[in-house]
Amino acid sequence: MRQFLLSVVLILASQAAFAQITGKVIDAESKDPLQGATIVIKGTQTGTISGFDGSFKLQGASAGETLQISFIGFETMEMVAKEGMIVALVPKANLLGEIVITSNVIDVAKERETPVAITTIAPSEITLKVGNMEFPEIMNRTPGVYTTKEGGGYGDSRLSLRGFTQSNTSFLINGQPVNDMENGWVYWSNWQGMTDVASGIQIQRGLGASRLAVPSVGGTVSIFTKAAEVEEGGTLTQGIGNDGYVKTSASYNTGKNDRGWASSFLLSRWSGNGYVNGTSGEGWNYFAAVGYAPEGSSHALNLSVLGAGQWHHQRSSWVSIRDYINFGESGVDRKWNTDAGELGGEEFNMRRNFYNKPLATFNWDWDISNDVTLATSLYGSAGRGGGTGPRGNNFRNSDIDLYPFNIDLTQHLLEDGKGAASRNPDGSIDFDNVIAVNRGTTSPYTGSISGFQGQLIGSNGFRNDGVNRAVLVRRASMNSHNWVGGISTLDITKDNWRYSVGVDLRSYTGFHYRSLENLMGLDGYYSTGNANSAGQIQNVTISASPFRNTGLEREKIDYFNTGKVGWQGFNGLIEYNNQSSVTAVLQAGYSNQSFRREDFFDQPANPISEKKNIGGGYVKGGANYNLDERSNFFFNAGYISRQPLFDAVFPGFANDVNTDLQNEEITSLELGYGFVNNNLKINVNAYSTNWGNRFISQGVSLPGGIDGTAQFKDVDVRHMGLELEAEYRYNSQLKFKGMVSAGDWKYTKDFNATVFNDQNQSVGNATLYVKDAKVGDAAQFTSYFEAEYKIGKLNFDLAYRFVDGLYADYSINNTDFLQPNNKGALKLPSYGLVDLGSTVRFDLLGNSSSFRVNVNNLFNTLYISESNTNIHRADESAPAWKGIDYGNSVWFGFGTTWNATLRINF
Structure with missing residues (x-):
């Protein structure tokens, strides 16, 4: 009997051990699989998560039991367990997974459907891992992306994609282009608030999925922000970090009421001393959104305002390797800053950036019928601010000749x-002595301008009547703007076809001028920068603060001009999707860009230019084929005709239109393959992008002492590469992810040009010998590996990033490349960095809370992140750091940094 009972128990136990339910979790609307959904037996701790293809296997579950299935951004569902069950979760309003989509004008790419290479970063990952890093750095784990902190001031970072700079990569916030309309750049100090309000990032490499005629040479980075949340609640967040970093944030959502209204608010403040010496800063991030979407209505409205007012000191003077060794702490002191010092016992820096760029957006989505939708977005921005720097002929007085050139x-x-x-x-600047020298070497003013007799007046060039030109003051170079725009797209869906037409309208005015910011002990400044005036003395200064008067309506010095850029774009799309295996898309767009420049100081005979209109556009297409539930293939190809930037239209800061303008031409081809099963996801793609028809002007010296200017046309560069991303879930506790990106980016040939003298006469020929020269300033090989382990409510993650194929930042119009036997681009040493993070989740007074710690560059690795010079060693005996000549001006990457954040949800 005992043996019989034991056998029964063993049989029952074995049945319980092998009892399991398998199934799949999908999106009820798109039918796409949902990876990472949580499936638990109701009332127990027994559970699992769905794999990459949405499938799951729940051990210990039996048919008839009640399961709870949940996924962020979807309504939680309870279902009776049965073998092979299909769970279709319903999305919450305006949510795509974890990512909040604020308007249908946003072009979101989908895996196994949109034929482009994409990487999506969820808001949970941004919240956990950004900490006190720069916002773009969260994208460093993406194939083809290389970001650096440049000089190290907070917000001074930059990003390149597939070897193309930020001005050649499109950045969209909620579908709206934010690249500067004059120079194409993106200043991340203006967008520091993204760390608080970003609800996701999608990096679309290559041509991208955007319907706008944007500069997607390297790719498109689409950032989604929060919307008016539909559920009531809020968060309190307190963060601290290395070098005195402190950040406090609070947010609150009212939730959606019975009438369809909802609103959300966020406010945060940060401050810190900066990792680099003399780079302290502080700022406020703000966000507010109001949404209106009544039940049963075909209309949805959302109004949002976001911004990030900040100031921070910078490191702008190039620092050589031997400077890092000769100044600061012993060895290579990567914190050394040539620009930093003290004034009155407090940190002071001639270089201070300050800006406030609020962005207001109104979105209106209208479901005209089941098959027709209209999405419209209107936006506007009034950016105010700039950067300070030295002004005056201080080089004429060796006591205050501080800044090497x-x-x-x-x-x-x-x-x-x-x-x-x-x-x-210690090499830092004594700004108190600068003031003493300014005052001690300046005589009382004796000129005829009334009200200033007997005062101490400085200047940049004027030196009569007691005015002292050998002085140093702090000026502010301002780059403010007014920008409005509108995007509207009409989508028509019929069976398996989608048709879309849209317009993209923009109007931009940039205000460029200089103002006095700090007279450094003087009483006034004699300005001769305005050609409409014989000279005037000014004593009105502005404050280098993002929330104060930035001098747009006040007196100005040196220069004052405006740039006006208009944009009228039209686009169309045809897409076929049979909802199972094939998606094919063809897109085309045309844009007219208008340019006009007005100068209030320097060109009295020609104060305003003619209006120059330049057309451009694109055509691109591709297809995705799902071979089965596991494998898919895609390809895309396209051509872009891109208008030149503002400075190319008006070279030499003049109002004369360049008579030799030409559009840049970009062609691109990409192939990709994806594989997914329950535990493994792999995406691999190969690309080739040719960027040609570029124009470069170069001053040259010909034999016989003849100087002139060579204008090189049709400059071409080719970027080719292979990218791989993979993620593997070993079990519900342990997962791995990684990527490898290998590029071959180089110039394709030598370039010839005719040399002209000052009278525009041909005086000879010149050649740029750059064939096979590697593209610099971005790593051509990167890899990343991360392991994440969960045990209960505790999470650990360890990451390793390796960088190689990094070359110096150089211009091919460097005089070295006028020689046929030049040494090409300087290759910098490879490096690897280890990051460690841990999260613990817990209840605090009944509120769901978490505590996160990040340690970046765990082993304090010393490495060069970029070089501003291209100096090769003369021979092996020349002093060098890891083979790099001491004379090179470089930025060393940060050493070990850390941050810790407490987050309370209520």
Whole structure:
């Protein structure tokens, strides 16, 4: 009997052990699989998560039991368990997974459907891992992406994609282009608030899925922000980090009421001393959104305002490797800053960036019928701010000749002895002595301008009547703007076909001028920068603060001009999707860009230019084929005709239109393959992008002492590469992810040009010898590996990133490349960095809470993240760091940094 009972128990136990339910979790609307959904037996801790293809296997579950299935952004569902069950979760309003979609004008790419290479970063990952890093750095784990902190001031980072700079990569916030309309750049200090309000990032490499005629040479980075949340609640967040970093945030959502209204608000403040010496800063991030979507209505409205007012000190003077060694702490002191010092016992820096760029957006989505939708977005921005720097002929007085030009501080200070009187023993600047020198060497003003007799007046060039030109003041170079735009798209869906037409309208005015910010002990400044005036003395200063008067309506010095850029774009799309295996899309767009420049100071005979209109556009298409539930293939190809930037239209800061304008031409081809099963996801793609028809002007010296200017046309560069991303779930506790990106980016040939003298006469020929020269300033090989382990409510993640194929930042119009036997681009040493993070989740007074710690560059690795010079060693005996000549001006990457964040949800 005992043996019989034991056998029964063993049989029952074995049945319980092997009892399981399998099934699949999908999106009820799109039918796409949902990876990472949680499936638990109701009332127990027994559960699992769905794999990459949405499938799951729940051990210990039996048919008839009640299961709870949940996924962020979807309504939680309870279902009776049965073998092979299909769980169709219903999305919450305006949510795609974790990512909040604020308007249908946003072009979101979908895996196994949209034929482009994509990487999507969820808001949970942004919240956990950004900490006190720069916002673009969260994208460093993406194939083809390379970001650096540049000089190290907070917000001074940059990003390149597939070897193309930010001005050649499109950045969209909620579908709206944010690249500067004059120079194409993106200033991340203006968008620091993205760390608080981003609800997701999608990096579309290559041509991208956007219907706008945007500069997607390297790709498109689409950032989604929060909308008016439909559920009531809020968060309190407190963060701290290295070098005095402190950040406090609070947000609240009212939830959606019976009438369809909802609103959300966020406010945060950060401050810190900066990792680099003399780079302290502080700022406020703000966000507010109001949504209206009544039940049963075909209309949805959302109004949002976001911004990030900030100021921070910078490191702008190039620093050579020997400067890092000769100044600061022992060894290579990567924190050294040539620009930093003290004034009145407090940190002071001639270089201070300050900006506030609020962005207001109104979205209206209208479901005209079941098959027709209209999405419209209106937006506007009034950016105000700029950056400070030195002004005056201080180089004429060795006591305040502080800033080396095209040389390092070692030569300027230690070898040439310049500026020693205003440098402390450690090399930092004594700005109190600068004030003393300004005042002590300036005589009382004796000129005829009334109200200033007897005062101490400085200037940049004027030197009569007691005015002192050998002084140093702090000026502010302003780059403010007014920008409005509108995007509207009409989508028609019929059976398996989708048709879309849209318009993209933009109007931009940039205000460029200089103002006085700090007179450094003087009473006034004699300005001769306005050609409409014989000269005037100014004593009105602005404050280098993002929330104060930035001087647009006040007196100005040196220069004052505006740039006006208009944009009228039209686009169309035809897409076929049989909802199972084939998606094919063809897109085309045309844009007219208008340029006009007005100068209030420098060109009295020609104060305003003619209006120049330049057309451009694109055509691109591709297809995706799902071979089965596991494998898919895609390809895309396209051509872009891109208008030149503002400075190319008006070269030399003049109002004369360039008579030799030409559009840049970009052609691209890409192939990709994807594989997915329950535990493994792999995406691999190969690309080739040719960027040609570029124009470069170069001053050259010909034999016989003849100087002139060579204008090189049809400059071509080719970017080819292979990218792989993979993610593997070993079990519900342990997962791995990684990527490898290998590029071959180089110039395709040598380029010839005719040389013209100042009278525009041909005086000879010149050649740029750049064939096979590697493209610099971005790593051509990167890899990333991360392991994440969960045990209960505790999470650990360890990551390793390797960088190679990184070359110096150089211009091919460097005089070195006028020689046929030049050494090409300087290759920088490879490096690898380890990051460690941990999260614990818990209840705090009944509120769901978490505590996160990040340690970046765990082993304090010393490495060069970029070089501003291209100096090759003369021979093996020349002093060098890891083979890099000491004379090169470089930015060393940050050492070990850390941050910790407590987050309370209520």
